[in-house]
Amino acid sequence: MPDRAEHWETLYVTKHADTVSWYQPAPAPSLDAQARITPAKSTGLIDVGGGASNLVDALLERGWRDLAVLDIAQPALDVARARLGERADDVQWIATDITTWRPGRRYAIWHDRAVFHFLT
């Protein structure tokens, strides 16, 4: 039985990111939700379980400037980084298991499965 990280890493290594069942060319539910939130785009925002999603690309295009993508599968983050090219340097990439991770800083907005959670 592979452990959790191995399971997800194997998946991203053996399948193209745009062939996984949850792939969306444009992550419409998340972008619709994002359009309804109004904090400054310099607010820290982290996409938890972001994988190779295009959401980070869209958030950069929409002017978000303090972005992080966290995923247990490094290969997924590598796909997103490669796609973004130089723009990837404007994002913090965190390869870890969210269930044991302790953030070293504050992110006011947490995105997970098309929902944006605000820390007060």
Ligand SMILES: C[S@@+](CC[C@H](N)C(=O)[O-])C[C@H]1O[C@@H](n2cnc3c(N)ncnc32)[C@H](O)[C@@H]1O
């Ligand atoms: C269904 S996929 C969704 C990926 C991405 N949000 C998207 O819409 O394309 C779930 C993602 O969660 C990641 N994941 C699963 N368990 C995790 C954990 N414990 N910590 C961090 N990421 C995890 C997987 O590697 C995978 O990329």
